[in-house]
Amino acid sequence: MERIELDEAMLQGQAEIWRFLYSFTDFMGLTSAVELRIADIIHSNGGAATLSKIASCISDGLTSPDITALARIMRLLVRRKIFTIHPPSDGGDPLYNLTHSSRWLLHDSEQTLAPLVLLENHPWLMAPWHYFSQCVKEGGAAFKKTHGCEMWDLASRDPDFNKLFNDGMACTSKFITSAILSGYKQGFKSIGSLVDVGGGTGGLISEIVKTYPHIKGVNFDLPHVVSMAPAYNGVSHIGGDMFHAIPNTDAIIIKECIKILRNCKKAIPRENGKVIIVEIILKEDGSGVFDDIGFVMDLVMFAHTNGKERTEAEWKKILEGGGFSHYKIINIPALVSIIEAYPDAQ
Known part of the structure; x- marks a missing residue:
């Protein structure tokens, strides 16, 4: 040899x-x-x-x-x-x-990622990672290739998985909510009503309303999700499909909005209305504490939801296509940033 x-x-x-x-x-x-x-x-x-x-x-x-x-x-x-x-x-x-x-x-801490660790280790979420090369060759969504349906469909049919999923999302919502409240103080003062689209069990909107009690809050998500939501002062839970229609409101806060931007635009006033998008913004040359994780999260989205993370240039194109030519990015102390988008007059 x-x-x-x-x-x-x-x-x-x-x-x-x-x-x-x-x-x-x-x-x-x-x-x-x-x-x-x-x-x-x-x-x-x-x-x-x-x-x-x-x-x-x-x-x-x-x-x-x-x-x-x-x-x-x-x-x-x-x-x-x-x-x-x-x-x-x-x-x-x-x-x-x-x-x-x-x-x-720590399981019982307000700042914990333990429920998300348990969620990501669930066999239903691990299996789609084995389908990446097939998705490249054929197209399609990894999760759907694996299970024949979307993740939300499994959650709606299996109460145990639904609870695991909600707990995983709620734990991240707690500290992201804290970052939003500390980094976006001026943004909420002029809002009379706010709909959290895809708000899960209402953790984010409840904390916003608690801090800004003048806001009429609505937690809007799929019926099987809001059925698990506890009651909060000043917050209404509404079950529905964001792809069909969104309740009318002064402003919308949302974590994933690409397919429903036009519905968002219909639900808010042309003057003074805004969509508050809470999302990761990829920075290809970024050296910040969370910048590398953004690229990991992009593949997590690929595995589980068929969604994706985007650069600012990609966001600009998406927003313009949805009728939001004007926007500004607000950095907060979290993995995500805030994109404040304003509807075009026409």
């Missing part, structure tokens, strides 16, 4: 492919930590816990946890800086601690 000498660049390239090849292990290790509530266990023990303490808290009394398997998972998550490990001052067993990352895995 001929001996092949690899230079440093080729070795680095090989290492990169190895990393891509098994990058799913990071997510599965993270998922295991969420399912086992490891961050919650450490948090409930004062922010530091030994491996044996974590294992004892995982035990349900019927089975005995495999502490060696737990140690292997924790070793990877420490290397990925999800947790840290430190020797105690008394010379006992090492202590695992939370980091800024693992604090986002």
Whole structure:
């Protein structure tokens, strides 16, 4: 066999492919930590816990946890800086601690991504990733090729998946809502009524109305979604299809609007009306803290909804085609930005 000498660049390239090849292990290790509530266990023990303490808290009394398997998972998550490990001052067993990352895995925190981790690990959402090459060859939506229907159809038929989906969306809504309220203070003051189109269980609109009680809020989504929504002061829940019609209002806030911009335009007044679009804006040369995640989210959309993330130039073209030639972009402290779009006179 001929001996092949690899230079440093080729070795680095090989290492990169190895990393891509098994990058799913990071997510599965993270998922295991969420399912086992490891961050919650450490948090409930004062922010530091030994491996044996974590294992004892995982035990349900019927089975005995495999502490060696737990140690292997924790070793990877420490290397990925999800947790840290430190020797105690008394010379006992090492202590695992939370980091800024693992604090986002606490189940009962207002700032948590744990429900989204569990949602993304559901077999129905994992399967479409295997259809990307087929979508390139044939066209079509990965999720529909996999399941023969849209994700919303499965949610409407399966209460457990519907709850998992709603919980996943609600957890991100909480901290995105906080970012919107802190970064868009002037935008809500002149609005008398506001419809959150695709508002899920109403978390965003309820917080807006709580902060700005002069606003009459409407949470508008599919009937099976709003049926799960709790009651909020100042908010009405309306079930319907955004692709057919949207309730009339001063302004609309929406997270995915491409196919319904014209319906949005019909629902708001020509003078002083506006659509508040909460979306990721891709920056191809961006170096911001969330800029790389935007490109990941574009493929998540490809896998699950047949939607896509867009650059500002792409958004400009879409808005003009929907009758919104004038807009401005407002950056907020979140993965998403706000696009404030104003309807054309005609």
